Amino acid sequence: MLYTALTAGSLLTAISLAADVPSYTLDSKKPSSPISQAHVSQFVSYSFEPAFWAEFFGEPDSPRNLTFTLLNHLHERGARPIIRAGGISMDSMIYDPGQKLSAVRTENGKGGIYRTTIGPAFYKQWDNFPEGTTFVSTLNFGNNSIDIAKGLAVASYKLQRDKIVYYELGNEPTNYPESRWKRSTEAYVSQWRSFTSQIDAAISNTSHGKWWASSATTDVTGLKVRPSDLIPAGVNSTGQVGQYSIHSYAFATCDPARERRATIANILNHTDLLRYADSEIYPSAKAAMDSGAQWAIGEFNSIACSGKPNVSDTFAQALWTADVELIYAVRNATSVHLHQGATLVFQSNQQLNTPGDDGTPGFSSYSLLYPIDSSKRGEARVLPVFVSQLLVTEALGGGGRIAALKTPAGIQEREFSAYAVFGRGEKPTKLVILNMKPFYVGGNGVPSTLSLDIGEHSGATVKRMTAPSVDEKDSAKVTWAGQSFRNGKAVGEVTVEALGPSEKVSVRESEAVLVTFK
Numbered sequence: 001m002l003y004t005a006l007t008a009g010s011l012l013t014a015i016s017l018a019a020d021v022p023s024y025t026l027d028s029k030k031p032s033s034p035i036s037q038a039h040v041s042q043f044v045s046y047s048f049e050p051a052f053w054a055e056f057f058g059e060p061d062s063p064r065n066l067t068f069t070l071l072n073h074l075h076e077r078g079a080r081p082i083i084r085a086g087g088i089s090m091d092s093m094i095y096d097p098g099q100k101l102s103a104v105r106t107e108n109g110k111g112g113i114y115r116t117t118i119g120p121a122f123y124k125q126w127d128n129f130p131e132g133t134t135f136v137s138t139l140n141f142g143n144n145s146i147d148i149a150k151g152l153a154v155a156s157y158k159l160q161r162d163k164i165v166y167y168e169l170g171n172e173p174t175n176y177p178e179s180r181w182k183r184s185t186e187a188y189v190s191q192w193r194s195f196t197s198q199i200d201a202a203i204s205n206t207s208h209g210k211w212w213a214s215s216a217t218t219d220v221t222g223l224k225v226r227p228s229d230l231i232p233a234g235v236n237s238t239g240q241v242g243q244y245s246i247h248s249y250a251f252a253t254c255d256p257a258r259e260r261r262a263t264i265a266n267i268l269n270h271t272d273l274l275r276y277a278d279s280e281i282y283p284s285a286k287a288a289m290d291s292g293a294q295w296a297i298g299e300f301n302s303i304a305c306s307g308k309p310n311v312s313d314t315f316a317q318a319l320w321t322a323d324v325e326l327i328y329a330v331r332n333a334t335s336v337h338l339h340q341g342a343t344l345v346f347q348s349n350q351q352l353n354t355p356g357d358d359g360t361p362g363f364s365s366y367s368l369l370y371p372i373d374s375s376k377r378g379e380a381r382v383l384p385v386f387v388s389q390l391l392v393t394e395a396l397g398g399g400g401r402i403a404a405l406k407t408p409a410g411i412q413e414r415e416f417s418a419y420a421v422f423g424r425g426e427k428p429t430k431l432v433i434l435n436m437k438p439f440y441v442g443g444n445g446v447p448s449t450l451s452l453d454i455g456e457h458s459g460a461t462v463k464r465m466t467a468p469s470v471d472e473k474d475s476a477k478v479t480w481a482g483q484s485f486r487n488g489k490a491v492g493e494v495t496v497e498a499l500g501p502s503e504k505v506s507v508r509e510s511e512a513v514l515v516t517f518k
């Protein structure tokens with residue numbers, strides 16, 4: 001408060017002389033955004049590419065321990081993720097009641113997937129998820145066959161109707177061959193309605209009012225089917241839509257030009273993350289909310305086409321994921337489905353990533369984990385991003401409402417992000433502070449630390465998400481509140497720092513904290 005009359009430059013100098021560490025004022029009384037809706041325990045959610053379902057989850061009688069252990073950590077903290085078995089491969093998925101295994105790929109030997117056949121075990125496996133987990137039943141629209149789509153819907157309904165919260169017909173229609181709807185939003189809506197109403201009828205109308213609509217990407221394509229296009233086109237004139245879903249990928253390694261831009265420095269530019277959210281996603285979110293509807297990020301991750309090694313498999317991905325999930329929490333997404341999978345050869349013929357030997361999965365480096373040992377990625381293990389899921393779950397837990405805070409004077413907007421979380425009252429109960437400035441291993445000496453004056457408080461505590469550097473790839477060195485999770489199990493004691501009365505909070509470059517007020 002004492003220094004607010006000074007300019008940013010003089011503030012820095014004045015305090016560095018006094019304390020050796022520059023200090024800034026983070027004002028949580030005047031958020032820079034409206035306060036969001038109260039968030040639900042489904043906010044932190046996932047999307048898993050169905051072609052790799054068995055690698056991530058195993059079979060019903062032999063569940064993949066590592067993946068379930070991670071889900072249990074979230075569950076213990078109150079999260080109830082919605083699982084979407086979705087992604088590109090759902091559009092060539094088919095149900096075979098006679099198949100023993102949960103999911104089998106039909107491949108060309110180099111990892112190109114023509115078909116994913118699922119059997120009853122695919123749905124039975126849902127019983128191994130922590131109690132209270134719900135699912136999106138995903139249906140193939142790519143094959144343009146009502147029988148294939150209906151086959152999946154009927155099987156999911158017969159085996160797991162109580163666990164299905166939404167049905168989804170087709171993934172990213174923006175990427176279908178142009179011949180299908182010839183750039184006509186009306187032609188798309190008309191076929192979508194025809195399929196969904198036939199499916200509603202086949203399962204006693206239990207899917208009526210439970211459809212996800214859109215599932216579009218933000219790529220610029222001839223077919224305009226984002227929620228902001230579909231709502232005015234009357235997609236819900238038959239009352240079938242439960243929620244709008246849109247996909248968010250601001251970066252990509254699908255071609256060399258975009259690959260060059262997919263750097264740690266760029267994915268951690270907070271100003272650019274806001275730009276993408278506000279120009280590409282928010283118009284659809286607003287169209288949904290203005291029509292009285294909810295919306296979700298049905299699939300997202302940092303870098304499309306399976307991530308970028310040395311970027312998305314580092315601690316930078318944890319900072320990115322925490323910031324982006326909170327950006328969408330501020331904008332009232334009801335759930336955000338972080339995508340998990342492996343390289344899809346047919347997605348692009350100029351992409352950076354490749355499958356492993358003999359077409360074995362080349363697991364996406366943006367996933368929470370490499371679920372099994374693989375020639376491409378080495379031994380099964382958890383990746384540095386996982387801790388971000390604990391931070392966001394704990395930050396929004398118990399119906400948190402969240403607002404963005406102004407960048408303190410003297411700090412670059414692109415290098416900093418902060419939020420206040422509210423319970424039922426008007427005073428923040430928590431703060432999330434992310435110092436997005438990259439500090440690289442072997443970088444220029446000692447990382448600098450921001451010292452933040454967060455106003456008067458007493459009895460506040462801090463949990464810290466940290467790693468030795470932003471490009472750290474070993475999740476054994478990446479911690480949330482002192483614990484790391486490389487093999488699934490929490491290693492180390494929970495460390496909660498106590499702040500003295502009105503003590504400042506320090507946040508190193510490439511580090512985040514959750515402050516909880518008493």
Ligand SMILES: *[C@@H]1O[C@H](CO)[C@@H](O)[C@H](O)[C@H]1NC(C)=O
Nearest residue numbers: 034035036037038330331332
């Ligand atoms: C989010 O929803 C709240 C109401 O719960 C509203 O006041 C706020 O303006 C919405 N935020 C945005 C960014 O639309």
Ligand SMILES: *[C@@H]1O[C@H](CO)[C@@H](O)[C@H](O)[C@H]1NC(C)=O
Nearest residue numbers: 063064065066068069070072
């Ligand atoms: C994973 O395996 C360990 C050791 O066998 C066991 O203690 C744990 O309960 C298992 N976790 C899950 C989620 O099945």
Ligand SMILES: *[C@@H]1O[C@H](CO)[C@@H](O)[C@H](O)[C@H]1NC(C)=O
Nearest residue numbers: 091092094114115142143148
């Ligand atoms: C679905 O379409 C793909 C081509 O897009 C084809 O390779 C596959 O065999 C079809 N699946 C079925 C079950 O017909």
Ligand SMILES: *[C@@H]1O[C@H](CO)[C@@H](O)[C@H](O)[C@H]1NC(C)=O
Nearest residue numbers: 200201202203204205206208
């Ligand atoms: C499903 O809903 C439609 C439209 O509301 C109605 O005409 C039809 O009878 C319903 N079918 C069943 C099986 O409930």
Ligand SMILES: *[C@@H]1O[C@H](CO)[C@@H](O)[C@H](O)[C@H]1NC(C)=O
Nearest residue numbers: 236239240241242243292293
């Ligand atoms: C779709 O229309 C039905 C019937 O009018 C309504 O109950 C439902 O809330 C609408 N869904 C969305 C997402 O707007």
Ligand SMILES: *[C@@H]1O[C@H](CO)[C@@H](O)[C@H](O)[C@H]1NC(C)=O
Nearest residue numbers: 266269270271272273275414
């Ligand atoms: C950060 O993103 C903003 C908005 O896209 C852009 O104008 C700016 O040049 C970026 N900064 C850096 C250092 O890349």
Ligand SMILES: *[C@@H]1O[C@H](CO)[C@@H](O)[C@H](O)[C@H]1NC(C)=O
Nearest residue numbers: 307308309310311352353473
């Ligand atoms: C990642 O970095 C390592 C060295 O740290 C290098 O050998 C490897 O080629 C890099 N991978 C990519 C895809 O850039």
